[in-house]
Amino acid sequence: MGKCEQCIIKQFNSLKALTKDELVRISACKTSKTIKKGQVIFEEGEMLNGVYCVKDGICKLTKLSENGKDQIVKMVVKGDLLGQRSIISEERSNLQATALNDMEVCFIPKSEILSDLQKNPNFTFDVLKDMAKDLKESDDVIVNMAQKSVRQRLAETLIYIHDSFGVNPDGTLSVLLSREDYANIVGTATESAIRVLSQFKKENLISTIGKRIKIEDLEGLKRVE
Amino acid sequence: MGKCEQCIIKQFNSLKALTKDELVRISACKTSKTIKKGQVIFEEGEMLNGVYCVKDGICKLTKLSENGKDQIVKMVVKGDLLGQRSIISEERSNLQATALNDMEVCFIPKSEILSDLQKNPNFTFDVLKDMAKDLKESDDVIVNMAQKSVRQRLAETLIYIHDSFGVNPDGTLSVLLSREDYANIVGTATESAIRVLSQFKKENLISTIGKRIKIEDLEGLKRVE
DNA sequence: ATTAAAATATGATAATTGTCATGATTTGTT
């Protein structure tokens, strides 16, 4: 099993603020897991016993709305930590995490994280910074949800996925989301999302190969109102 | 000027995690301010030089959307800290803060807060917990915005304001918001907010005295779909 | 007290989005 001290991934998250000693100790008690596409990592309401460090793959964080629909609140990428919030507030998770890809993650027990938070102010401060960033992003999402049209939100989602996760050799978005996923990011009915995507296609903003999507006119998408 | 060591307000925020020494030092460099209703405490894009501890009054945190409308992202109450996020990320504020009441606040310089964050892990951890709570609330707001109707969101807003800020002797909500404010919380057009309030009135869920609102049927409001 | 400005209210209408029905296509399984 890999050693945390030598793992490159930690450069992308708060674990980089840990000392070598602390990393060695974490390395000794962590477990590596492979998670298959579609598999649920943890459920809403579940008590988490630790945090996950995402070594590879992507997952979605969703919350079930009263109307029975899942809302995708955030996408978690290679390098991100998963579940810190629940550990810090000592509460059950308010979100469900589901793999969108095959994933490689390391599970670090709660006790280890909490003791490091107690002992290493640099680490705590780094987690704090991370959360401040998340919070700012949440503000943006709230404003977008409240003030922008479905058309605009979907255009921005496509751009976000393009910019954050990149494209395959054929130019299609490398993250394959279902139309339902798109709807659940944007906060609309699946049919509406499909309809808007069809419009985008007619307007030559995107093209599709099967269910894969290729952005044909990024600037055009940015101009969508 | 009051002394932080003796101030009751700090029980409601992370400052309670500071030691007596640290509080004495803060007390020495803090400044008290009175802010009039409607006054802007800080603007979007402004560089904050410290955090505010709200001793009395309420303010709204807004973000200007591209369509020129203000979205109210959060309400800040007596006991809350204001501006920690910008200080922690060392970024300009992403939100504007505007007093909804006459307010009493204490301004604590950035340097003091940052040094306490460096030195006192309990304090940092408490700020972290606070932010974790904010983040969870943001998730809820996102889901509500995405999945619920204007009618539902407005009903919930009325309940939230009722429960969080209480009522006057005559039963009207003690926080006086304009119809535009309500629209900017819910994320809808002012006319739509007004219209829904009128409906609620017709359905005897609320009554109005001038622009003041009184909840007549709390249970009914909770059932709104 | 008078008046102007701002906020609230309501109607008419258009635009957006949701819902239900139905078919086509894709995917996964045997």
Place this chain on the structure above:
DNA sequence: AACAAATCATGACAATTATCATATTTTAAT
């Protein structure tokens, strides 16, 4: 390869929400 199940797609229509116009009421300033 054949089939069932899931996903994608589109039409028709209903419901929700936005926009513009225009009163009415409230607030603030003189």
